[in-house]
Amino acid sequence: MSTLATPAPDTTAAPLRIGPHTVAPPVVLAPMAGITNAPFRTLCREFSGGKGLFVSEMITTRALVERNEKTMQLIHFDATETPRSIQLYGVDPVTVGKAVRMIAEEDLADHIDLNFGCPVPKVTRKGGGSALPYKRNLLRAIVREAVTGAGDLPVTMKMRKGLDDDHLTYLDAGRIAVEEGVTAIALHGRTTAQHYGGTADWDAIARLKEHVPEIPVLGNGDIWSAEDALRMVRETGCDGVVVGRGCLGRPWLFADLVAAFEGRTDAFVRPTLREVADVMVRHATLLGEWIGDEARGVIDFRKHVAWYLKGFAVGSEMRKRLAITSSLEALRAGLDELDLDQPWPTGADGPRGRTSGNNRVVLPDGWLKDPYDCAGVGEDAELDTSGG
Numbered sequence: 001m002s003t004l005a006t007p008a009p010d011t012t013a014a015p016l017r018i019g020p021h022t023v024a025p026p027v028v029l030a031p032m033a034g035i036t037n038a039p040f041r042t043l044c045r046e047f048s049g050g051k052g053l054f055v056s057e058m059i060t061t062r063a064l065v066e067r068n069e070k071t072m073q074l075i076h077f078d079a080t081e082t083p084r085s086i087q088l089y090g091v092d093p094v095t096v097g098k099a100v101r102m103i104a105e106e107d108l109a110d111h112i113d114l115n116f117g118c119p120v121p122k123v124t125r126k127g128g129g130s131a132l133p134y135k136r137n138l139l140r141a142i143v144r145e146a147v148t149g150a151g152d153l154p155v156t157m158k159m160r161k162g163l164d165d166d167h168l169t170y171l172d173a174g175r176i177a178v179e180e181g182v183t184a185i186a187l188h189g190r191t192t193a194q195h196y197g198g199t200a201d202w203d204a205i206a207r208l209k210e211h212v213p214e215i216p217v218l219g220n221g222d223i224w225s226a227e228d229a230l231r232m233v234r235e236t237g238c239d240g241v242v243v244g245r246g247c248l249g250r251p252w253l254f255a256d257l258v259a260a261f262e263g264r265t266d267a268f269v270r271p272t273l274r275e276v277a278d279v280m281v282r283h284a285t286l287l288g289e290w291i292g293d294e295a296r297g298v299i300d301f302r303k304h305v306a307w308y309l310k311g312f313a314v315g316s317e318m319r320k321r322l323a324i325t326s327s328l329e330a331l332r333a334g335l336d337e338l339d340l341d342q343p344w345p346t347g348a349d350g351p352r353g354r355t356s357g358n359n360r361v362v363l364p365d366g367w368l369k370d371p372y373d374c375a376g377v378g379e380d381a382e383l384d385t386s387g388g
Helices: 038-048 061-065 069-074 093-105 129-134 136-150 170-179 202-211 226-236 253-261 273-291 294-308 316-322 328-336
Strands: 016-018 021-023 027-029 053-060 085-089 111-116 155-160 184-188 217-220 240-243
Touching: 027 038, 027 253, 038 053, 038 253, 038 273, 053 061, 053 069, 053 111, 061 069, 061 085, 061 093, 085 093, 093 111, 093 136, 111 129, 111 136, 129 136, 129 155, 129 170, 136 155, 136 170, 155 170, 170 184, 170 202, 184 202, 202 217, 202 226, 217 226, 226 240, 226 253, 240 253, 273 294, 273 328, 294 316, 294 328, 316 328
Parallel strands: 027 053, 027 240, 053 085, 085 111, 111 155, 155 184, 184 217, 217 240
Antiparallel strands: 016 021
16 A cells, blocks of 8 residues: 655554553544444454454344344454454343353453443433433443453443533543443543534543543544544543544554554555555455355445545446445456546545434433433343344
């Protein structure tokens, strides 16, 4: 891949400690449903040179305990993945505890991250994801069960600012996390109502860092480039960054992040369309191998096509054609018809992925009546499928 020389950046973040694991540079791949499966983690890890932390997509505790077939595939890690990081979603402390003990006892992972950040209605209407921290006692019970059940495995958590600007929870949640033994916290600087719209509030990340100096705080939201990551650390004092939508169709962003944090000037990756096409075919190939079926792998890859081709001169008909391919041969043939010598497009490093905002927050009935009472939330509120 071609590179673009850049001035030596101002790096201020020390290596990140997650229990016994050192993450250097302090860069984490955000769990994303349907995206951060083993093939995509492999691509990102290859570009990073094995540096950073790469977390699985969301695993539902109920489905894990029941050994759901899809879930057991989602927790498969490549032999080269270390540490192995699983993100868990749950709303029932007992079920979460069972899942965490299963992971620890069966050596299924080296690190557990708790999901308190997902804003999608099918999760929040059950009281899960970013809705859950509003119930302080329930949050404490879940975190306590997770940390106790994990034994020597480090437990981290990812959360949002709160439900909306009138129901902020992140400072209380941060204090609960510290008191219950969480190793690190990641904060997405948006509320549930914002989903992925508007601008991430980096000031909230700085406030959380000041509020819980005892443990590392990672910042998440609006990191579209390596320069953004360095700026977030510089402006907020956070201990590391969590990158999600910025790497969609751009797994080489992790090469940029490593180079930036290491202060190297030899490097930001600016691939030609030919190089992007090669990564696309490799991504689709890895998916087919992981699923065990080439056609299903290519079909699963379709969602990535627009992200990879963002900014390149590719006609609408060809984009549609590439987005409905079902074989590696057809994918490669379509890509070969493009002007593959196109350089990396100006502006392609900007926002990508979902941007919707100002959504109505869907919650269980009576959820806002008491921020401490968690009556009515139990095992029946658990989702039975993983991956979001």
